[in-house]
Amino acid sequence: MRVFLPMMTVLLAQLAAQAAHAEPPPTPRQLIDRLGVETRQLLEEPRNDRTPADAERAVAEQITAWARRSPGDEALIDGDDQGRTPLMLAASGAYPLVVKALLGDPIVKALVNTKDAAGQTAWMHASFAPGLTLVSCQPGTLTLDRYPLLRPYLLRMSALLKSKDSPLVGIARLLEDAGARPDPEGARRAWLARCPNTPAELRQALANGAMLKTLVDDAVSRQTAFSKTLREGIAGTPQTPPEGMKFITVRDGQAKKAARLSCVRKPAPPLRGALPWSGELTFKTLVATRAGIVEAVDFELVSPGTPDLHVVQYFRSAIVQALAAYQCEGDHVFEQVFHFKVD
Numbered sequence: 279m280r281v282f283l284p285m286m287t288v289l290l291a292q293l294a295a296q297a298a299h300a301e302p303p304p305t306p307r308q309l310i311d312r313l314g315v316e317t318r319q320l321l322e323e324p325r326n327d328r329t330p331a332d333a334e335r336a337v338a339e340q341i342t343a344w345a346r347r348s349p350g351d352e353a354l355i356d357g358d359d360q361g362r363t364p365l366m367l368a369a370s371g372a373y374p375l376v377v378k379a380l381l382g383d384p385i386v387k388a389l390v391n392t393k394d395a396a397g398q399t400a401w402m403h404a405s406f407a408p409g410l411t412l413v414s415c416q417p418g419t420l421t422l423d424r425y426p427l428l429r430p431y432l433l434r435m436s437a438l439l440k441s442k443d444s445p446l447v448g449i450a451r452l453l454e455d456a457g458a459r460p461d462p463e464g465a466r467r468a469w470l471a472r473c474p475n476t477p478a479e480l481r482q483a484l485a486n487g488a489m490l491k492t493l494v495d496d497a498v499s500r501q502t503a504f505s506k507t508l509r510e511g512i513a514g515t516p517q518t519p520p521e522g523m524k525f526i527t528v529r530d531g532q533a534k535k536a537a538r539l540s541c542v543r544k545p546a547p548p549l550r551g552a553l554p555w556s557g558e559l560t561f562k563t564l565v566a567t568r569a570g571i572v573e574a575v576d577f578e579l580v581s582p583g584t585p586d587l588h589v590v591q592y593f594r595s596a597i598v599q600a601l602a603a604y605q606c607e608g609d610h611v612f613e614q615v616f617h618f619k620v621d
Contacts, residue, residue: 314569
């Protein structure tokens with residue numbers, strides 16, 4: 279035995295060192311953030327051995343195990359930089375299994391009416407249904423200029439609408455059964471604050487109807503009308519959003535730098551076709567991404583001079599094409615600078 283003791287000691291030391299350097303398991307919030315990206319990937323490239331429902335079930339099981347192992351753990355209720363808890367992110371992402379898993383923890387359930395930095399509860403996040411209502415919040419996306427951003431969103435929208443039992447209604451019911459206080463008027467005000475481009479007719483409808491149904495019906499109607507116009511020919515389709523429309527509003531310091539995001543895909547802007555122009559252009563962009571999908575972008579041209587509009591549009595379109603392929607974890611607003619030089 280003495281002969282092998284030094285070897286065993288070395289082996290135990292190596293195992294201890296490996297354990298010390300092993301990455302900690304992902305937190306509930308990280309699991310939810312990654313679920314958004316995986317859901318997008320599975321919708322874009324379906325697999326026989328795994329579906330979006332399988333991915334959500336796996337995350338729910340991991341969170342359930344976390345809560346059993348560490349009841350009331352801080353990671354189950356910890357807010358992000360905007361005060362959004364894992365429960366809020368799961369409600370916003372339309373993940374009923376994850377919502378149910380989180381509510382299985384007594385502390386999460388006791389704090390079901392917690393508000394984020396914007397004063398929004400998990401019940402409000404569920405009522406906004408962002409996976410279905412982007413075009414109601416941002417009608418300027420229904421243009422040829424922004425259409426590339428809609429494609430991955432439409433896959434998620436279609437999957438949610440095809441679901442036999444509406445996950446959105448189910449989430450609201452789960453929250454209310456856990457003690458969430460419905461606040462339709464507070465939710466309406468919060469929606470208008472986060473979606474200042476809401477059309478006048480929708481504002482009126484929200485004042486008179488149930489929020490979730492009103493928003494979903496409006497989004498489906500707008501998307502259907504846009505798709506019909508697109509099929510009939512691009513001549514009748516709006517080319518760009520209204521002049522001066524801003525898609526994103528942020529508080530000072532809220533926007534992250536692009537380099538700080540965790541993204542599994544961030545391609546460079548594709549420059550296709552001949553462009554009879556040479557020079558340099560720099561764009562500063564403000565980008566909103568949610569659940570692995572870039573939803574909106576604002577542009578600021580920061581280069582000196584005033585290039586032709588068609589040149590600006592060429593490079594803006596290339597940026598939109600690149601952003602449409604970004605797959606970043608979490609719900610964030612970030613800044614990114616794009617610089618182009620053509621000799």
